[in-house]
Amino acid sequence: MAVVLVALVFVSLSFLVTNKKAPEEKEDILPSVRVQKPEIRDLVESITISGYVEAKAMIPVVPFVSGTITEYPAKAGDFVKKDTLLAKIDDEPFRQQVLQAQAAYFAAKSTFERIENLYKSGATSQQNYDNARAQYDASTAQYDLAKLQMGYTEVRAPVEGTILMANQAVGSIGTQTSPVAVLADLSNQVVRLKVAEKYFDLFTMERENLAVEIIRPAEQGMYEDAITSATIENIAPYVSPESKNFEVVCRLDNPGDRFRPGMFVKVKVAYRTHKNVPVLPVQTKKMDGSFYIYQPESQTVKYIQAEKSPDDGEFFIVDSQYKDNFFVIDGQNFVFDGQKVKLYEQVLEEYGIEE
Numbered sequence: 001m002a003v004v005l006v007a008l009v010f011v012s013l014s015f016l017v018t019n020k021k022a023p024e025e026k027e028d029i030l031p032s033v034r035v036q037k038p039e040i041r042d043l044v045e046s047i048t049i050s051g052y053v054e055a056k057a058m059i060p061v062v063p064f065v066s067g068t069i070t071e072y073p074a075k076a077g078d079f080v081k082k083d084t085l086l087a088k089i090d091d092e093p094f095r096q097q098v099l100q101a102q103a104a105y106f107a108a109k110s111t112f113e114r115i116e117n118l119y120k121s122g123a124t125s126q127q128n129y130d131n132a133r134a135q136y137d138a139s140t141a142q143y144d145l146a147k148l149q150m151g152y153t154e155v156r157a158p159v160e161g162t163i164l165m166a167n168q169a170v171g172s173i174g175t176q177t178s179p180v181a182v183l184a185d186l187s188n189q190v191v192r193l194k195v196a197e198k199y200f201d202l203f204t205m206e207r208e209n210l211a212v213e214i215i216r217p218a219e220q221g222m223y224e225d226a227i228t229s230a231t232i233e234n235i236a237p238y239v240s241p242e243s244k245n246f247e248v249v250c251r252l253d254n255p256g257d258r259f260r261p262g263m264f265v266k267v268k269v270a271y272r273t274h275k276n277v278p279v280l281p282v283q284t285k286k287m288d289g290s291f292y293i294y295q296p297e298s299q300t301v302k303y304i305q306a307e308k309s310p311d312d313g314e315f316f317i318v319d320s321q322y323k324d325n326f327f328v329i330d331g332q333n334f335v336f337d338g339q340k341v342k343l344y345e346q347v348l349e350e351y352g353i354e355e
Helices: 002-018 092-120 126-151 197-205 345-351
Strands: 032-036 039-055 058-061 067-071 085-089 154-156 161-165 181-184 189-196 211-216 226-235 245-252 264-281 291-295 300-304 315-317 326-330
Touching (some): 189 197, 189 264
Antiparallel strands (some): 032 326, 039 264, 058 181, 067 085, 085 154, 211 226, 211 264, 226 245, 291 326
16 A cells, blocks of 8 residues: 555656746846937036135234224224224323423424524534434424324224224234234135146146136035136246145136135136037046947947047047947946947937837
8 A cells, every 4th residue: 555655656746847837038138228429519628726715915904003902993894995994092101102202392492493593693512503403303203203103093994995804802902913904805816726737838838728717616506606707817937846836826807796715616727629529428438438339230339448538527529430329328337348238218219219
């Protein structure tokens, strides 16, 4: 009986094995890519250098005499005209000096006038006349100096401009080492660039052909970037041996209200323009500068190792021999030369390519 059961089990297993269906072959999964033909447009070659905005002239206003500040109308951000009062220093000590010098002056003057009359009549010596004259001149100078110092107790703006800093306060001590305000003409702002030595010939030999643009990046989603053109005012005639840089000073043509001293900016210097050339996004190229071309007939991609071409940071110029080809702009890092691929549906519709 056991033998019969074993035989039945063996027959059943044999039947199952011989009647098992062969596994279905899975269809190869093709990588999806996005392709694009070059577009015709102008391309401007440029370099971008970072820098900071400065006022061309920043004027620290310091008092010529020391003393306690009793008035301080200066406020950062205010625009002031020439001779506007910025700070007032306690003038009482200087007022006393004026009175003292005035008394000495009138005494010396009276003495000199008396001695002068005597000298003219021959009643006194030349020496007495000279001494009186010297005393009178000295007291006059002291009197004038005292009045001048009295006037210095009012600290006024030497030029018109915007107050950038006003860090003093009523009650503090004004001295010649601490400015009561720092003034600047915000209509005259510059960016001092530190440019790498390799661009020295470009800036010096092509100066008249360079177009400069100052860009202040704005907070994303809040404001647009602030942009203004600029004029190259000065190019240093030497390269620093320590940093291997040379200085280029660019003056902002129209600073407006969006540029202020101390702000970080990007300076774009355009030096060559290519008109009506075929271009593609720089992301089309792989890290080694190569790219892939899509071949609709075979639905495969072809690897191309091209020479470096001009670019503007966003687009590069395509060699004219490839201007009518389809370039892989997405998915190029996951394919190999001769591989069959499939296209995104929107690409098929856009270019009318049949798979």
